[in-house]
Amino acid sequence: DISILSDQFLAEVRGLKHRNVAAELLEKLLKDEIKVRSKRNLVQSQLFSDKLKKTLNAYHNRAIATHEVIEELIKLAKEMEAASKRGEELGLNDDEIAFYDALATNESAIKAMGDDKLKVIAAELIKMVRKSVTIDWNLRDGARAKIRVIVKRILNKWGYPPDLQEEAVKTVLQQAELLCADWMGDGQ
Template sequence: MQALVGAEERLRLVAADLVSHFENRIAALEGKAMIVCMSRAICVKLYDQIVALRPDWHSPDDNAGKLKIVMTGSAADPPEWQPHIGNKARRDRLAKRLKDPEDPLQLVIVRDMWLTGFDAPSLHTMYVDKPMQGHGLMQAIARYHTNAISTVEVLQELIDLARDIKAARQRGEEQGLSADEIAFYDALAENESAAEVMGNDQLKVIAHELLMSLKSNITVDWAHREIARADLRRTIKRILRKYGYPPDLQAAAVQTVLQQEEGFAHVSR
């Protein structure tokens, strides 16, 4: 419970700092911002914290409101996530709004959506609340340069990211996991219910086996071959079932792990 309270308090402080910074920034330079979070659960919780400070930024209508979450999901996800989960048509609608400098939508919260292949000239700020390295870090830097963010801000973000990466590595060492294994562990533990059911030791075992499975197929360009992706998806499901990962949470876990493996494969090439 103490850890949960600590996490909630941290998000409350992050939300307060973010709101203050963004309001000061757009007072000097009109534009929009993207907020990148560690997990979908954090995306939703941060959204709630921001709305608690600025209720008028929220709207249940996708065609209105200043703040939105853009993420994928399924019916198996928690009820409080459902208002933020939509299909491609919803994502396209929100993308159109974000690209329109006259549209009131100014802030989007994402986990990994729109980090590549998304061009919005009015999007001039990125807030990062997750460890990023390798390919993901290069994507973030590229977006900064694309939208003319100052060198000072890029350097500050790199310093903050370096601290997060160091903290993640230390956490991995404490858990007896490698830097790669801790990434898969976090993907599996994203759902708090699954973490409670499975337990720490079991999640570590699954993370290790997922990593070994990926390394054995790292030469396959599966990211661009749907058949290979389907094979990998089946492998992930088999490993999750083997260790008794909760069936009702497997669909979301497969998607999260698959995204993690895509990033790992890109960096490893």
């Protein structure tokens, strides 16, 4: 839970005498948070995983000093916390924000459609995909094709840009695979 990375905690880490211990602690906490996100939100987990890898590579290659990596990791922790709050600000639950993020991976889609339309599409995708998934849908070509058609119909219905649609469908299907096990556990 990213909330353990409170401002007070981050200030304490920033003030630790042994900087390398502080950097390792932050690295472990951020990796754990990314692992949690990887089960719920594909786009966020990939984004933050890439940022963490880039920062750690720079540190391990001695391109940045220990105090700089600590500051970068603290900045990343704050970005992750802000991303967690973004769903609340948009009025979306965790599943909806995951699908919203899948739809909004392309900046031009956000510009062309706007937040409100993407929120409506995300909510409709959740409803229709959740209704259509079965335990092994992602293993059966026919079931997978059915969900792909549902996703494409919803995107067409709402005017999602056609040039971005194929990538959005792919990302939405990957996101659905992540959430499917959780949905099956809820009994839909």
